[in-house]
Amino acid sequence: MSRVTQRASEMALDEATVTALRAALRTTAEEVVQAIIDEVPPYANALSGRMGVTIRRAVRTALGHYLDLASGNAAGGDGGDAAYELGRGEVRDGRSMDALLSAYRVGARVAWRCLAAGAVSAGLPAAEVAKFAELTFAYIDELSAASAAGHADQLAAWGRAHERHLEHLARDLLAGASPDALLVAAQRAGWHPPDSLTAVLLPAAQARPVYRALDPGTLVLDDLPDATGVLLVPDADRSHLLRQLSGRTAVVGPARPWTHASASHARAVRARSLSPDIRDTEDHLPELVLSADADAFADLRARALAPLRALPAATAGRLEGTLRAWLLHQGRRDEVAAALFVHPQTVRYRMAQLRELFPDLASPNRVLELTLAVSLRPS
Template sequence: MPPRSRSTASHGLLIPPEAVAEIRSHLPSVADDVVVAIIAEVPSYEDAFSGPMGETIRNAVQLALGGFLSLAGGTRGADPRTPAAPAVEGAYQLGRGEARSGRSTDALLAAYRIGARVSWREMSMRAVENGLSAETLVSFAELVFAYIDELSAASVAGHTDELATSGRVRQRLVERIAHHLLNGAPVETVTSAAERAGWPAPTTLTAVIVPESQVRPVLAEVSAHTLQTEVPDLDEGALLLVPDAHGRRRAALLRVLADRGCVAGPARPWLEVRASYERALRASALGLLGDTDAHLVQLVLTADAAALADLRTSVLAPLADLRPAVAEKLTETLRTWLLHHGRRDEVAGALFVHPQTVRYRMGQLRELYGDRLEEPETVLALTLALGVGPGFGAGVVA
């Protein structure tokens, strides 16, 4: 957690100008000592302090210490509420730079603690040499550490803001990849967007439609490179594009999705994930949950709902003049007979009727259809028309 900053704006300490001048004259050496101590005690800064970067940081340390001396000596800026404003702003920008460099606030706060210790040791020695009383020295110490608190809090704020900003920027870049994939953008456009986002292109992507309440739990268990986006076609929920969930890995994905009300399209080459999304969307519209590979028959037979309805009307035309109740019984008998390859006992068991009832109904159907029930074309048309059962899906009710 960020340190709780102690305010320096209303301190009552005032160090004599000659003492301030003496301490200020030694700031370059104090800055050097601070840098050396930080390198020795915080390994992650060793490389950062070498070369030009080391000189930049030394200058920043001198700026911070100079701001402190202006504060302690009573030299106020234009805004009396923020006498150390330039140094605080510098600390804030330092925090942002540290976040961009990939270092944590732990390393940053450790550097501040070391800097406070070394600075206090050096400056207090000069203060004693210039005759500061014990009481003044105590106040001096309090101000040093309050000032360091103020700077470290500013750096933590800068670090946090940079991470938030970079996170939002990357999220926008990642969302752009999904947008391009789903809208058929040229390959060059998609791959360029992936490069800008630093997103590693997978072998395949699998489109998964997830209820809003389950997005976070699912994301916690799938690849960290999963793309998340919202699309206009989905009134509720979100779309996830999961990388490399093909082959044996698909089973693991399906276990994550189980009992969450999700719909998983097929794995497709990542640039062709739109096909996976379209299948998942169709399955969702039909109320089919889980693995779309388990619903291929329904998806094929309902690919063109209007055509399927017309086919049903055509193949069931011989039943059109019958009473609705009779037509319904004969239709279901015919469907079951086709699915069970005419095995009468199995048909009877599926319909919960006596085998003789099946024989009677099939006799009626043969009278209505004639020899066409033996023709392969008619059998195929009837199987397709009746395969998913009456009432399945929009537009296919007999």
């Protein structure tokens, strides 16, 4: 049994008192609404027009149900259900629970003043007036609690819905959906598109903790295959982002226009497939370019380095390393020797061998092909 039902069972207003109070119900409701308008700023412009009619009707209904309780002609529940829905509606109208509780406090004061005046005029004994007061404020407390529950439940439901919309947007971005579809998804999620997004790959368990420290517009997914998490960070300061990720197993893709975030994600995925040690994809562009088409790279190496295939493996390896250093240092023999930890005469000897194997070594096209071929060792 609720406190209101218990209080109501301890008293029953006589028919004459109830009739007198019901006669003043409309006036009481109007005074309650006017006091809320005057004293609770968020309702200053909210109780006009159709909304005002609805609220006035709700106040009269609540007061009528209260009188039914006080006269022993109703059980608790209906008023609480309406109050619960009122709390949910306040969220939809953008008002806080503080505003609604203030309205309840003002309404309780004015309603009691009117009801008490009517009850005394109807000859209600002082002892019954005291019980009437207890019932009145217990009823208001019950309505307040029901509205608070409705307000909290609606906020939670909106929060879950908002979270789902953001997740759908993130999935659409990774899938490379059309700009029009992405704009619709962003509007549905209430997400303001930035100029750019930067994809970050990291273990799923780390996604949420890192996400909380980033820009609030960051999108997060932590339920992708292979226990991978993805963050899409808006307009990231790259050096700052890398510092924030220090100590974590993360791969940071390039910044891309927000509708092309899938390209940033794709590069991060490819970088991770090359090496688990890559953190910043911008530091590994040559490897990423050369690994973009593994078959083409293998064919290029096979053709460009064909003259080395006839040599013993150890010799071929030494000559390939020398060729790589020679190309990297643009033929400066002392620098090549230092890079290989050998004597400059050794470099001279090996380069003589390489020129015999590659007679057109001075050709720009041959230099380009060999540079690409020896830039990465095949996986």
